[in-house]
Amino acid sequence: MAAPVKPIQPTGLNQPQSQALLGKQTKAIVVTTGMLAFISFWRASAIVLCDLASTAYYIGGIVEQACGRSAPYFILAVMLFSYAVRAVYVESCSMFTRGGVYRVVKEAMGSTLAKISVSALMFDYILTGPISGVSAGQYLVGLINELLKLAHSPIILPADFTAAFFAIGVTVYFWRQNILGIEESSGKAMRIMQVTTVMAVTMIAWCSLTIFMRGAHLPPFELKFTDDSLGWLKHFPGARTIGTLGILIAFGHSILAMSGEESLAQINREIEAPKLRNLLRTGLVIFIYSLLLTSLVSFFAVMIIPDSVRMANYGDDLIGGLAMFMVGPLWARIALRAFVVFVGFLILAGAVNTAIVGSTGVLTRVAEDGVLLDWFRHPHKKYGTNYRIVNMVAMLQIATIVLSRGDMFVLGEAYAFGVIWSFVFKTLSVLILRYKDQYHRLWRMPLNLTWFRPGGKDFPLGLTLTFVVLLATAIINLFTKQVATISGISFTLALFVIFEISEKINGQAQHAYGEEPEKFNLQLVGEDQVDPIRLGLVAPHKVLVAIRDPNNLAHLHRYLSEPDNAELIAMTVRTEKGLASSDGGQIFTDHEGKLFSKVVKVCEDHGRAVTPLVAVSNDQIYAIARMAYLLHVDEVVMGVSERFHPDVQLENFAMHWGSLGDSDEHHVKVRVLSDSRDIRAEI
Known part of the structure; x- marks a missing residue:
């Protein structure tokens, strides 16, 4: 296990709230291939x-x-x-x-x-x-x-x-x-x-x-x-x-x-x-x-x-x-x-x-x-x-x-x-x-x-x-x-x-087309390297879509069907217990490989570019809020949770967001989206 990586305290950070969340940490795996670029x-x-x-x-x-x-x-x-x-x-x-x-x-x-x-x-x-x-x-x-x-x-x-x-x-x-x-x-x-x-x-x-x-x-x-x-x-x-x-x-x-x-x-x-x-x-x-x-x-x-x-x-x-x-x-x-x-x-x-x-x-x-x-x-x-x-x-x-x-x-x-x-x-x-x-x-x-x-x-x-x-x-x-x-x-x-x-050697005669995960090049970076310019995210309007299940991307489909020219970041969280995240995160799990392969195909279908991102953390909602803050996104889109009511999701996100900085300096829109629901809030 690597030594703990302490979260960076950006300018304007609310110190009392941040101390309450001490120990919540993230690392990021940047997918350097799979970043789609579309042309006229x-x-x-x-x-x-x-x-x-x-x-x-x-x-x-x-x-x-x-x-x-x-x-x-x-x-x-x-x-x-x-x-x-x-x-x-x-x-x-x-x-x-x-x-x-x-x-x-x-x-x-x-x-x-x-x-x-x-x-x-x-x-x-x-x-x-x-x-x-x-x-x-x-x-x-x-x-x-x-x-x-x-x-x-x-x-x-x-x-x-x-x-x-x-x-x-x-x-x-x-x-x-x-x-x-x-x-x-x-x-x-x-x-x-x-x-x-x-x-x-x-x-x-x-x-x-x-x-x-x-x-x-x-x-x-x-x-x-x-x-x-x-x-x-x-x-x-x-x-x-x-x-x-x-x-x-x-x-x-x-x-x-x-x-x-x-x-x-x-x-x-x-x-x-x-x-x-x-x-x-x-x-x-x-x-x-x-x-x-x-x-x-x-x-x-x-x-x-x-x-x-x-x-x-x-x-x-x-x-x-x-x-x-x-x-x-x-x-x-x-x-x-x-x-x-x-x-x-x-x-x-x-x-x-x-x-x-x-x-x-x-x-x-x-x-x-x-x-x-x-x-x-x-x-x-x-x-x-x-x-x-x-x-x-x-x-x-x-x-x-x-x-x-x-x-x-x-x-x-x-x-x-x-x-x-x-x-x-x-x-x-x-x-x-x-x-x-x-x-x-x-x-x-x-x-x-x-x-x-x-x-x-x-x-x-x-x-x-x-x-x-x-x-x-x-x-x-x-x-x-x-x-x-x-x-x-x-x-x-x-x-x-x-x-x-x-x-015959592969033993995959019945393998379904497109189910084999894509081969991605990965780069593990600490929080101090998570910067929109460094990652090539230079558009004025950025949206982070949180994803988890390759078979449940209804919120991604619905968001992509809307007319929007925002720069899209598709992010999933790999949860690791304790106060530190491992250095072994440079390699995708099978689940993550299938997840991002599906995300890439969905974005291709809609003709929209996407930057895939994995956050390695011990708290999912905190990781989403933290990456959204560091990347200066304007909107966060989440799917409906099977465990919590959408209002609870929004409240939980708002609590973590409030711990990261002065809301007067950096506002963010949050949506909990599905085929039948579209619950919005501005924090």
Whole structure:
């Protein structure tokens, strides 16, 4: 046991009353992870677009190589269809704040299919980094070679090898950043998208001027598949014609244009209140931005860059090629291309980081469900990050870059496997959950036929059509994308086997999702260190909510449902008898871990930030009053006690509060809150 820690006597302390309470002491355990920070829908949109909009840099060349000059039409079709897929994600997020593929599929179809779906999704995430890094490298190499050519230099850098080398360097850099815990912030993502917007507006305006001055025609709607793009269907009748099969094949090759949708489910937990309204706004911003940028770039490239040089010289560098074929002096076009490369580096490098962050987040959530060994969740001794998961993700990404040798077409073909199958599992699961009444949702994907009611429920026409299109595309892709099918199935099965073995070792096959307590970093501090500035509590209005039971948070739910921008502190008291508190309080008890995991999830659902705090004391009410006083809170919210009447709770709190300071200097509002009661007092 540690030596007793005497309470600090702040200025204005009422000494006689404090002596009556001599021996009542507190220490505090500050939860340094779990402090939620929420962002606006603009910042949320920027984070998703750093992943989604990056495809504008490489999708045009990949699709045109697969199906010819009609590629822009299919990219446009995919971007329009992406709004339906985004609506699926919005509906799932309205049911589960942490509404990723794993959670939704498990709720709908069980843990086995959930593990398969998340394995396919991980293939998508693992490939996001390499394809973005290699694409950034291709743009950089293209610019360097163009400058060397203008300088009449005989040196020409090998595009694929140099791009792969550059991609490995970027991956290693962000691997290190994620080990340190310096993830891409919403502020950085916002600035990247602001610069990207300047580039996009400049490109659209300059391309429009070029077409106006030179004239141009829309690309023909025709299909010209290569043997590689048809895969095992290259000898199948009708595969090369503009029919249902041919259109589905071309659509499947273009589906990569909407990769990054899963990022919306990952970022949903960080969107500020009102969460659903801001989530819908985020989806609309993403749709409009990606539709204009990705689709227009593809059309402009085919209309402006001559066919004889487009795919031969600029297949992996379409936006850079566009810059070189604009109207205007050579120096202006070179400057524009340099700007394009600079922006491309920012957004594609951001996508590399997003891939590592997203992969780590997905695997961490799976580990919380007992499906991945706890060994992977062991925090770094110095930085507190899930470094073992980050290491594994980075090694897989570097191996992918080496195996692909920087070939964008190979990476693009393989990448589409995880994208389409994660969409299929997600949409099917949301469709099944429509018929499970216990899953409440605040928003439903449109096109629900109320006049056709099998089993008394609306028929989800929009969901059904979206699922049919995704499933048909996924099946076609299995036969046309040989590299994707072989590598994707192999990776998915390998990761699924790892999940199965890990789950058996953990012995948690029946573990309920989300019940595993979160891994918090903790810091034990004395009363002299309990200071609002030191703890980062700088808002002018602060509220302390006292919590005890993870199954009885009605007062927290009710308070969060009220419109209030106060800084929230969620505090529980660990009671220790005697006059001293132990130093062993740095470790959460199982009860405290479950309690704060539940509190974090509740606050995520409401889009409100929270600072978790544990007070170690020998008197609960005194500890609540003491921490409220030291942190200068304006309001204290308590749940209804099972032992005492609310009036007694208020009187007890008032007695302890009066012992701490002059009521004329520091007033506090106190509420005893439940579903049916709201008793208030001002002390």
